[in-house]
Amino acid sequence: MALFWLRVALGCYAVGLVYILVSLGRTSEWANRIALQAAYLGMIFEFVSLAENIFPARQITLAAEHNAEPLLAFLIMAMFMVVYLIYKTTSPGIIVFPLVFLLTFVAATGEERFLSMVPSTRKDWLIVHIALIFFGYAALILSFGASFVYLIQERALKSKRSNGLLSRLPALQVLDDISFRSLAVGFPCMTLGLLAGIVVAQATYGRVQYSDPKILLSILMWAVYLLLIYTRWTAGWRGRRAAYLATGAFATAIIAWAANYFSAIHGFVRS
Amino acid sequence: MNFQLIGVNHVSAPVEVRERLVVPESEIPNALRRLSQHPGVEEAMILSTCNRVEILTRTSNGAVNLRAFLQDYFPINLAEYDKHLYELREQEAVRHLFRVASSLDSMIVGEPQILGQVKEAYASARALGAVHSQLDQLLTRAFAVAKRVRTETAIGSSAVSVASVAVELAKKIFGSLHGKHVYLVGAGKMSELAARHLLANGAVSIFVANRTYDRAVQLAGKFHGEAIQFSQLYDTCDRADIVITSTGAPHAIFRREHGELFLSRRKNRPMFFIDIAVPRNVDPELNKLDGIFVYDIDDLQQAVVSHVADRTKEAERAEAIIDVEVQRFQERLQTLNVVPTIVSLQDHLETIRQAEIDRVRGRLGPLTPDQEMVIESLTKGIVNKIMHTPIHTLKTAARESEATTVIDVVKRLFNLEARKAKSGGDSGGPGSKD
Numbered sequence: 198m199a200l201f202w203l204r205v206a207l208g209c210y211a212v213g214l215v216y217i218l219v220s221l222g223r224t225s226e227w228a229n230r231i232a233l234q235a236a237y238l239g240m241i242f243e244f245v246s247l248a249e250n251i252f253p254a255r256q257i258t259l260a261a262e263h264n265a266e267p268l269l270a271f272l273i274m275a276m277f278m279v280v281y282l283i284y285k286t287t288s289p290g291i292i293v294f295p296l297v298f299l300l301t302f303v304a305a306t307g308e309e310r311f312l313s314m315v316p317s318t319r320k321d322w323l324i325v326h327i328a329l330i331f332f333g334y335a336a337l338i339l340s341f342g343a344s345f346v347y348l349i350q351e352r353a354l355k356s357k358r359s360n361g362l363l364s365r366l367p368a369l370q371v372l373d374d375i376s377f378r379s380l381a382v383g384f385p386c387m388t389l390g391l392l393a394g395i396v397v398a399q400a401t402y403g404r405v406q407y408s409d410p411k412i413l414l415s416i417l418m419w420a421v422y423l424l425l426i427y428t429r430w431t432a433g434w435r436g437r438r439a440a441y442l443a444t445g446a447f448a449t450a451i452i453a454w455a456a457n458y459f460s461a462i463h464g465f466v467r468s
Numbered sequence: 469m470n471f472q473l474i475g476v477n478h479v480s481a482p483v484e485v486r487e488r489l490v491v492p493e494s495e496i497p498n499a500l501r502r503l504s505q506h507p508g509v510e511e512a513m514i515l516s517t518c519n520r521v522e523i524l525t526r527t528s529n530g531a532v533n534l535r536a537f538l539q540d541y542f543p544i545n546l547a548e549y550d551k552h553l554y555e556l557r558e559q560e561a562v563r564h565l566f567r568v569a570s571s572l573d574s575m576i577v578g579e580p581q582i583l584g585q586v587k588e589a590y591a592s593a594r595a596l597g598a599v600h601s602q603l604d605q606l607l608t609r610a611f612a613v614a615k616r617v618r619t620e621t622a623i624g625s626s627a628v629s630v631a632s633v634a635v636e637l638a639k640k641i642f643g644s645l646h647g648k649h650v651y652l653v654g655a656g657k658m659s660e661l662a663a664r665h666l667l668a669n670g671a672v673s674i675f676v677a678n679r680t681y682d683r684a685v686q687l688a689g690k691f692h693g694e695a696i697q698f699s700q701l702y703d704t705c706d707r708a709d710i711v712i713t714s715t716g717a718p719h720a721i722f723r724r725e726h727g728e729l730f731l732s733r734r735k736n737r738p739m740f741f742i743d744i745a746v747p748r749n750v751d752p753e754l755n756k757l758d759g760i761f762v763y764d765i766d767d768l769q770q771a772v773v774s775h776v777a778d779r780t781k782e783a784e785r786a787e788a789i790i791d792v793e794v795q796r797f798q799e800r801l802q803t804l805n806v807v808p809t810i811v812s813l814q815d816h817l818e819t820i821r822q823a824e825i826d827r828v829r830g831r832l833g834p835l836t837p838d839q840e841m842v843i844e845s846l847t848k849g850i851v852n853k854i855m856h857t858p859i860h861t862l863k864t865a866a867r868e869s870e871a872t873t874v875i876d877v878v879k880r881l882f883n884l885e886a887r888k889a890k891s892g893g894d895s896g897g898p899g900s901k902d
Contacts, residue, residue, distance in 0.1 A: 354640060355755060357767045368643035369738065433735030436758045 200305065202246035203267060207305040209239030210270075210298045217290040229287055236274060236294070243271045243301065265331075270300035272335035280339065280375055286367040289375065292342030322396045329390030330415075334450060336383020337422065341447040343376035344440040351436055373435050376443065384426050391419055414453035421446040471606065473561040474534040474553060475515075475522030478575050481552035488544055491516040496589075500598045502541060508532035511603035513593040515568075517585045519575055524565060526603045531557065562606060563794045569610040570617040571624065572786055578623040578779050583614050602801065613793045620789060623782040626775035630658070631665040633771045634742050634763070638666065638710055641740050641761055645670040651708030652676045653701065654715035655687040658744050662712050663691065675708060677701050679715065702726060706733040712742045713749035720751040727754040742768070802866040809875050810859055812884045817851045858882075 213235035219228040247267055277293045280286070350366045366372075394415075398405045406412060425442045428434040434442070476486055491499050491514055503512040503523065511526040523534060534555065539546040556564050567573045569586045590607045593599040599607065618624060627636045635645070642648055648671045652659050655678045663674055674693030678684035681697060688695040696704050701721070705711060706729070715721065722741065730739060741762040743750040748764050755762040825847060829835075835843070858878055865874035878884070 350640070354637070354761055357763065357770070368639060369641050370643035374643075433737060435736060435738075438758065 199246045199249040202242045202249065203301065203305045206239045206242035206246060206267075207298070207301045209235045209242060210294070210301055213239060214294045214298050217287060217294045232287065232290065232294070233281070236297075237278070239297075239301075240271060240274050240278070243267050243274075247271060266300040266304040269331050269334055270297045270304075272331055273297055273300075273338050276335050276339050276379065280343075280379070284367065284371055284375060286371065286375075288346045288367055288372070289339055289342035292345055293339060296338060296342075322393050322400070326390055326393035326397055329386045329393060331390075333383045333387030333390055333422075334454070336379045336386065337443075337446055337450050340376045340379040340383070341443045343372050343379070344443040347372040347376065347436065348440045369436075373439075376439070377429055377435075380422075380426055380429070384422055387419060387422055391415060411453065411456040414449065414456050418446065418449040418453045421449050470510075470527045470529070471524065471558055471561040471603075472527055472532060472534060473522060473524045473556045473564055474538070475520060476549075476552050476554070477520035477522070477573065480554055481549075485549060485552050486519070486521060489521045489538075489542060489549070490518075491521065496592050497596055499541060500593055500596050503537060504598050506532065506534075506537045506540075511600060512598045513589055513603065513607070515586060515589040517582070520568070520573075522568070524561065524603070526601075526606075559794050559798050562797055563790060565606065565610050566613045566790045566793055567787075569614040570786055570790065571614070572617075572783055572790070576628060577783050578628075580624055583611070586614075587611065605801070606797070609793070609797050613790065616793070617786045617789055621782040621785045623779055623786055626778055628772055628775050628779065630744070630765075630768045630772060631662045633768050633775070634662050634712075635665045635669050637761075637763060637771075638740055639669070641738055642709060647672055648709040649707055650674050651705055651711045652678075652687065652693075653705075653711060653713040653721065653749065654678060654745065655683045656714035656744070659712040659714040660687060660690075662742060662744070666710060667691065671710070675704065677704075702729070706730040708739070709737070710740045710742065712744065714745045715749055716745070717749055718747060720749060722750045722754060724751060724753045724757070727757045727760050731757060731759055744768070799866075803863065806862040806866045806875060809878055809884065810862055813855065813858060813878065813882055816882055816884060817855060821847050821851050 213232045216228045216232035216235065219232075273293055274297050277289060277297075280289060346366060347369060350369055350372065353366075354369070395405055421442070425439070425446055428442065429439060476489055478486070481489075493516075496514055496516070499514055500512055503509055503514070503525070508527045508529065509525050509532055510528045513524045515522045515524070523537070525532065525534065535546060535550075535553070538544075538549075538553075564573070565586075569583055571578050571580065571582050574582050586607075590599065594604065627633045638645055638648070645666060648666075650663055650666050650671050650673070652663055652674060655676060663671075667674070674688065674691040675696050676684040676688040676691075676693055677696040677698050677700070678687070679698050681695065684695040684698075687693075705722075705726075711722075713721065727739075736759050738759040738761065741750045741754060741760065743762060743764045746765060750762050750764070752762060752764070754760050825843060858881075862874055862878060
């Protein structure tokens, strides 16, 4: 059933994706509204699917292949909605919608496999670890989306073309706010999440395997994240430079995510 | 439908003519009262703005001599004004009103004030009872049309003056202008205008630097701003988010190194340079710095030109909407004309049916509910069949604007006039329509 709900969610996201693209192309309030409603429905179904998976099993299956992506997709969408409520803009949707769709797609089209992680003695810490890290990921992606739109808008203003699609994008200041605030929220989550991971590792293996690619990449990602916040805070970096850094952080995040497939600790047990 | 409109606007008449025909706001009630007493005028409204003076009326029968009213009301020799006046009737008057309310007839197409002005004119005429039935419907419809034009086309969405383009761009950079500081370098008329626009949109303070310090003090005084010695320019300029330059300097005042300096002092918070000086006061190289946006006079004017072109394109779409709406309004009014006749025809036949049933009931003796029902449905069926064709003919005639003739015929055939239907105020027959 969980997979069925996930596929329903995927359908909703697909509708949302189409309409968000339509609403970027021309002035249409209704396309925007449909996109939002579809995304909202998608979130609900995704949550139902996640809940069906996690709660009855009474064990942590979060890091399993087909639960991780929907959870991340759900969190990204949730943050997108929060941004929409505050700033009344759907522009980060250019990045957020395709990504959420892709994450859900990967999970929904796979075979139904629910595999638990390497057994751990500290399940409570494990939940904290996963939840916080995922929240950090979601924030990073949203920030990347806003930075990307910032670049488009900045280029439009510099080149002095201000018609069509570009005139409907939000102001630079607003995009900058979204980008920085989601980083500011995401960074503590990422930091605490990594600390929680260390606690779990200590409890399970007695030590942290720093040579594991997943762990190395995660630390690298955290460092880029830190750099991003630091430069923004002290030098007020924004625009192109900030966007390049955000892209860098996003790339390391993707690699760190993909490292699941190579890592001994986070590796998914394959059937 | 008997609408008639007379007036002048910014196209038909120069200001010397328009100013003689203006009806000041305080005079409107008086003018409306006199207009309502004018022979043949049933309803009336007066719209008097700086760009137009128009009198819209519904007449009782055929055309009314509105020129006579003008001659009567204004102390002028109307013959001199004749070539400036336009007079429109029926659907041409309807179309004109729709175009005016939708801001298609404005000097700056799409400007939003005119709708408010029409609404005010309507409100004062309505308060006096000068507008009550069909004119009321017409104006209500005009407001709906104006709203439709505004939402379905982008006619009023872009800025069409240099100052408003500057404000629009500033909003694209800073989001809101609240709390933003404006720096005027050079105290020209244009920069003063732009500053006024920015302040009206939320900017908080103004600094003025000018080669002649007195002039700076004078201009700063107007905005409760701060005058700054020209020698202090580079030390103080980073305090401003928006810089407007208009000095007569023969070469650039702001060069790349200044931009870099400002950015580092401002921790990279963005700056917007509006350079309206020729030769330019700001080196275009500055635009290449992250966080600095430079627009010169050509850039701004180009934006204005392209926005005006956009509006023209949107105006064509708006005209199409208005065509449809005029047609629809006309059909609706004409259908309304035949409604009282249809109602009285139905009443008439229903009375006959009831009377006939009552007449035979005594002879039939007690009836079962089933029998009652059969009689009801039989008689109703006959009446409906008889009525079907006349009603259909009336409705078709309404759309084909021969309503008056058909209404007359139906009334005479069924002797409806004598029975006098109970319909409301405006059942009066519409006048001939060619």
